[in-house]
Amino acid sequence: MDSLVEGNHTAVIGFILLGLTDDPLLRAILFMITLCIYVVTVAGNLSTIILIRVSSQLHHPMYFFLSHLASADLGISTSVTPKMLENFLVERNTISYLGCAAQLGSTVFWGTVECFLLAIMAYDRFVAICNPLLYSAKMSTQVCVQFLIVAYMGGFLNACSFTICFYFLFFRGPNRVNHFFCDFAPVLELSCSDISIPAVFPSFTSGSIIVFTVFFIVVSYIYILITILKMRSNEGRRKAFFTCSAHLTAVTLFCGTITFIYVMPKSSYSTDQNKVVSVFYTVVIPMLNPIIYSFRNNEIQGALKRVLRQRVFF
Secondary structure, rough: OOOEEEOOOOEEEEEEEOOOOHHHHHHHHHHHHHHHHHHHHHHHHHHHHHHHHHOHHHHOHHHHHHHHHHHHHHHHHHHHHHHHHHHHHHEEEEEEHHHHHHHHHHHHHHHHHHHHHHHHHHHHHHHHHOOOHHHHHOOOHHHHHHHHHHHHHHHHHHHHHHHHHHHHHOOOOOOOOOOOOOOHHHHOOOOOOOOOHHHHHHEEEEEEEHHHHHHHHHHHHHHHHHHHOOOHHHHHHHHHHHHHHHHHHHHHHHHHHHHHHOOOHHHHHHHHHHHHHHHHHHHHHHHHHHHEEEEEEOHHHHHHHEEEEHHHHH
């Protein structure tokens, strides 16, 4: 056990991550699958960020926020996946006390930023469809930057609430975290100190953010739906629905999983179910988002073709 003797107590200074399974064959298979997913995640999100930066045709608010969404996906995946891959290769995967706090804070930060970005992108679609004549004024560069500051500040404050509560916990017993990364709930179970405030406060902050952003998204799409139904042109309706389909898919996947993990009562699901959903939210969704947003998106595909043509030509 990684521990430090303090007086008559033994303080844990590191943790052992139990991971997803103990079966050697299954671990080898999961290693290969996870490695492939991570490579696709990094390549897809980096390509999205670079393409949006270098292509002048994509210098619009929607793609500006999409590039930061790709950064958030990259941040979530990179916070968790490398340590998860290590877990598949070694018998005893340890993480230091400070490393656990850093992983927890990083995951919460990027996850919160993604929540805010999805809400902001819903507002962007609301303005584009419901108030197209005011779009340039309501989604100016200054407004976009202000939205972005709110997203990152929200992520920072929520991450602080988790990490500060983590530092208030005291560990002197078992240090085996029944998870593949330092998620707050399984770490909290190991604490031998009073967990009344550390358990409630992060749940309140994360739950409030999820409820607020989901409510904001739902209200935006109610107005969008009303506007679409009022359109007389079938082509206009089809185009409006198509414009929102990628974002709605991303919202459903992401908000559904984090609601399951951070809002639903812990007694309503098992630890193994939590692990499976966490894999989906930290590993799979960051890979899927670039595919979702580029699939049948003529602007992104057109920009990619132009960039590739220029590189080949020169």
